[in-house]
Amino acid sequence: MVFENIYCLRCNKCCRDTEMILLLSDIDRITDKGFRDFYELKNGFYVLSNINGKCVFLDPTGRCIIYEDRPLGCRVYPLILDEDNGAMLDKYCPLSDFFVTLKHDLRRGCELLVQFMDELSRDYGYSVDINKLKATCEKLINK
Numbered sequence: 055m056v057f058e059n060i061y062c063l064r065c066n067k068c069c070r071d072t073e074m075i076l077l078l079s080d081i082d083r084i085t086d087k088g089f090r091d092f093y094e095l096k097n098g099f100y101v102l103s104n105i106n107g108k109c110v111f112l113d114p115t116g117r118c119i120i121y122e123d124r125p126l127g128c129r130v131y132p133l134i135l136d137e138d139n140g141a142m143l144d145k146y147c148p149l150s151d152f153f154v155t156l157k158h159d160l161r162r163g164c165e166l167l168v169q170f171m172d173e174l175s176r177d178y179g180y181s182v183d184i185n186k187l188k189a190t191c192e193k194l195i196n197k
């Protein structure tokens with residue numbers, strides 16, 4: 055998460071049955087750390103693999119073993135891009151209502167979300183309207 059790690063409840067909801075899309079830069083960075091076989095191709099995107107319904111990088115104590123090098127999408131979460139509504143905080147995360155009050159982190163998260171979408175377009179040819187994304191980010195920040 056882009057928000058201070060101290061807030062995270064470690065409920066690991068976001069690490070279960072993950073379909074987190076990996077950018078090519080994520081794959082390179084994590085591969086450089088010596089990891090292999092941590093992703094698969096799904097619907098035209100490379101996504102994190104799961105083992106027994108949990109992210110391949112989640113250890114038995116519920117810790118992310120690549121936290122410092124985690125994918126950009128995980129870093130940005132629970133800020134997500136909803137195809138219809140633009141930038142939003144994922145209600146699946148129990149802290150989504152709290153995070154909307156952390157304006158500084160939200161702004162940083164929005165910058166990273168724009169970066170994520172930019173790289174996604176380069177890596178996969180999947181583009182979104184960046185101006186619309188920025189506008190919904192501003193709306194969220196000023197809520």
Ligand code: SF4
Pocket residue numbers: 055062063064065066067068069131132146147148149
């Ligand atoms: S769902 Fe939210 S509170 Fe739970 S582990 Fe993920 S980021 Fe933390």
